[in-house]
Amino acid sequence: MKRLAYSLIACAVTLALTACDGDDGAQGLKGEQGAQGEQGLSGSDGQNGNNGVDGQDGNNGNNGNDGADGQDGKSAGAGLVRIATVPNGAEVTGLFLTQKGDLFFNVQHPADSNSVEINGKMFNKGTVGVLTGVDFNNLPSNIVNSPVPKSTEETQIVMSAIGQYQVLGQTGDIFSDLGENGLAGGLGVHYGINSKQEIIKNDNPDFNGFIATSDNEGFLFTNWESYPGGMSRLKMSKDTKGTWSVTEAMMVDFDSVQGTAANCFGSVSPWGTPLTSEEWIVNSRVDTTTDASWNDPANTRTDGIEALVSPDFPNPYRYGYIAEIKNPTTESPDVVKHFTIGRYEHENSVVMPDRRTVYSSQDDTGGVLFKFIADQPEDLSSGTLYGAKLKQDEGLNDPAVTGFDIEWVELATGSNANIETWVAQYDNISTADFVDGKTSYISMADVQAWADGKATYPTEAEGGSPVTAGKPMDDRVAFLESRQAARLKGATAEWRKLEGISINHDRVLEAVTGQDLIANEIVDKAYMYIGIADLDNTMIDGEGDIQLSNRVKDCGGVYRASIDNSYNLTRIEPVVMGATYRSSLTGAERCDVNQLSQPDNVIVMNDGRIIIGEDGFQENNTLWLYDPKSK
Template sequence: MKRLAYSLIAGAVTLALTACNGDDGAKGQQGEQGVQGTTGQNGVDGQNGQDGASGQPGSDGANGKDGANGGSGLIRIATVPNGAEVTGLFLTEQGDLFFNVQHPADSNTVATDGKTFNKGTVGVLTGVDFNNLPRNIVSSPVPASEQEQQIVMSAIGQYQVLGQTGDVFANLGAKGVTGGLGVHYGINSKQEIIRNDNPDFNGFIATSDTEGYLFTNWESYPGGMSRLKMSKDTKGEWSITEAMMVNFDAVHGTAANCFGSVSPWGTPLTSEEWIVNSSVDSTTDASWNDPADTRTDGIEALVAPDFPNPYRYGYIAEVKNPTSASPDVIKHFTIGRYEHENSVVMPDERTVYSSQDDTGGVLFKFIADHPKDLSSGTLYGAKLTQDEGLNDPAVTGFDIEWVELASGSNADIATWITEYDNITTADYVDGQSSYITMADVQAWADGAQTYPSIEQGGGPVTAGKPMDNRVAFLESRQAARLKGATAEWRKLEGISINLERVKEAVTGEDLIEGEIVDKAYMYIGIADIDNTMTDDQGDIQLSRRVKDCGGVYRAAIDSNYNLTRIEPVVMGGTYRSSLTGAERCDVNQLSQPDNVIVMRDGRIIIGEDGFQDNNTLWLYDPKSK
């Protein structure tokens, strides 16, 4: 994803995986040799034949298994144009794979099908069902020519552009977009603030096998979300019939809508990022309302003439009744305030996991009081214990405990947030904070009965008042850290499950045809294994060998939809600090993986947010490990 200047990058180690040969059958005829996998080694020999009765020859051994993919097991499904990140990965129940071209270079000039990739682009791979994808896909080549470097190249399917920044869909008349995709207006001024090239999360809400609504985040400051009503023809190509930008005015607008997910009950969950200050020893920046500081200008423009309350931003927002003419939006303060990458809801429709994309981030869990209702519940932070004697990212895992932070409801938290609405630049005092302070969070963590006074370092809104749980929901990272959760992740990016696989593993229902799923995982993308993950301090103390090439982890899910352990799945190559640019990470391995999605058959699709000349959309099969 597009990040602030302080966002760095990290890397990881690749795992070479091979098939093995078995023993010949004793007395019985030797089983047939397995079919050779794509660039893989020979299949496993058949099982030993059984001795026949009365001296008869034994039966043939079973056929050998196909060999696993050779090399790293990664298949390059597609590459995106110069300057772009791969964002918006979403796989529908009908097998359609959506992904976006985020902030491509504006110098790109090559056109395909009348489209030039010099602005943010939303698209889909057509002509292929990714829910029935063969295993003999050959990688798309690394772009070599200038033309190849400026387009989307794919190993399978054709990339169809659905919309680009500024598109108004004039052919739809009144059903088009006023101003265009990715264009954001002030709540009060109704003036254009920004048009951005950062389409991120996609979420598709199907209304039939061939129709539905595509929701796309536009990651900017302020943020936004578009909705395209679409239909698919018999050739698999899409047509747009309605287009709009979702109205967030009722929730005071949004800040940097990053990745997201679709809940099991069919509502998009969009994530607010960027706006929260989670540096190691600080809460909301004391200079937020400093009149000499310009960092709030984007949000000020959104709500002008009113000064923005920082505690109104940094949450998961749910789009209710998503297919209606005017969808409703609710921010779930209960899931906590931090730099959300995305949240994933488990099949119990109560358990939610959320990732914090920052330096020193936390993996959070929220358990709702009631299914399909995220408005009240309990927030937790993950406490990790690293495998003893190991520190290489390719082999080092972590056991997980959960630290309870607090229980609350949207209604109660909204009351606390309102108390900060009237703070403006006129209230700024140099050297003091107008908001929640670290002294406030420490007092809460220590179990104090009242908030500290201003003289003791407390914030003016709560000074001397009875203690409550506002810090757990408004300054969630610091609250989790002081309660003992691990606050050391570096760019904890996308998290993903396949709902059917998880449900089958937990309930035993037969949901995945042709496979018995008895173990399920949540997959986690880490763009940078660096900084707080490699500083030889705290709960995470990994080696620096991988650094800015990144990797993908998985977390085991138990029968209560609880995460119990995190372990590496596939890592990028060794970081080469002596080189510059894209060469620092092997172009044929991962380079700063961002978001991950899990296919029905257990394979994973990984999008890069890296410094390669052309970032890659990868396919990886964990079974090859």
């Protein structure tokens, strides 16, 4: 009934929602709203209109100090609102929006020279936090930009346009006030798998995922990105004023899977389990014909593998996957690495509402967008892996307008159990096995033979690996050297810094099934959003499937991918790009402070707006709010 009623007013609703930003932009251009106090504030949002030109219109009316939003008379770009900035040296990580509207985000690797103290805290180490006092699921449409930091104090703290940033924990915190529920070793502290000795205090908190156990209580999981990797779990509760208290702290035990490497971003599955991504650089560069040499005794620091301190010499094929934290709210959560989703530099994975289809991004030069379809819902232990083949719009190459159609190339079907038997065959390789000019691991000749459909692996004389030489062919290549396998099967291996991918579960489910899940709106089309930190290198080299111009380059941008009724991605289009990259300038000036600068991760709100975190050139990276309807 609701859908039929809304169909009669859909256009009016769309116009009204669009007017919150788009029409305000038009008013800002007229300069009339500057004299109207609060509406002038909305005009400031609209000044987000035409890529900075509207900053001059802000001066026309001054918008009741809204011109100060840009501080130098400039405002943010079209549709962009500066929600917050983070301290010197830091990037914005860990974006996570709960069903109750709590927005978590982290201050990753801030400058250790930061010395300004706020509420007893200095932002000179990795920080996990949340914006309190605001429900991001019911956010006003006319939020005014937070100012670009100017003073020493402003550049060393979290400044926000709405809400107050509450620090939940920082690197090394032991939560001594919690007694036995504290963390003796310290938050973000990692230990050797065998030695149990402290290896690193990690200033790199990344992904956050909140698992609610009641309306105002739950567990916050946070990735700590280093070698070896780590994940913390904070049990927390929220009072009636919206302030959080930590009641229990722990670091997740990854010993059962021989540790993790560089836990980067992640997601929470529709069935409530955190999915943590290993972004360990697995030396799968797409432009190389050189075989892996991880066990070279002269260079065992390749990719930082020695820091894992596994038994004897670490098996590289045990790292570079998506790990699922099962039973996440129990005393001892279980960890399962899903070899099925492939081995590469994972930024994060997102599970579609069908609870079977998983999309994964590869954060590297020459990366691939992967898809995995599980055999059974809520069970990622077996299924089929695919790579995306892109077709660029004919006659276009500017990043702001150029899209891509998608076809999916099937790679292989497998199970965790079967793939693990292949992984285990490389467990006992050590530096003693290294032979100069050869590899102890899967060789490029092996990958090529698999892609060519050969019946057997090549012999060692033909360039094959000693583990598989001359043996019957299997599909280990697809899961252990996924990028190379996808490339040789025809998938597009040309993304550069393919970062966070995100959906709003309910918006996608309503668009596909027609269920009434989103209030006051008919959602008949939904998207997966994709952050790209750099549009350079393999994306602008004039070769292959992606041949964009270099205008945007390192300023990056955000794309969206259309989702069909089978949860299949069919097309990728640009949503919002950073400013024109100015290679003649240095530092932060290369990308306009009022535009995107190397977006990292993205989340989608219930109302369709997106929140974007930067990892860019700016002295103070930004947490942006963007309304696609403003485009």
